[in-house]
Amino acid sequence: MSLADKAKNKAEEMAGKAKEATGRATEDRDLENEGRGEQAKSNIKDAGEKVKDAFRGD
Template sequence: MSVGRTVKNRTQEIKGRISEVLGRVTRNRKLERKGKAERVSGNLRQAGEKARRAFRR
């Protein structure tokens, strides 16, 4: 897994967490859903990279 991809995926996950919490605090469901989707997307990309790396060996 390249460092650039790892950082990008992790950043997306953190950004999603922040958006999700902000949505909860402000009671903005649209922002909360968008944040959750971003967080999940970042997690899935990280999992995909880990799986790709496992099969390369």
């Protein structure tokens, strides 16, 4: 996985955590769920990159 992909996925994950926390603090369930969704999306992308790396032998 390239360093740029790792950084992008991590940034997306952190943005999701921030949205989730903000939603929880303001009792905005939609924002909280949106943050969780962004985190899940980031984790799936990260897993896909790891699978590609495994097949490439990195």
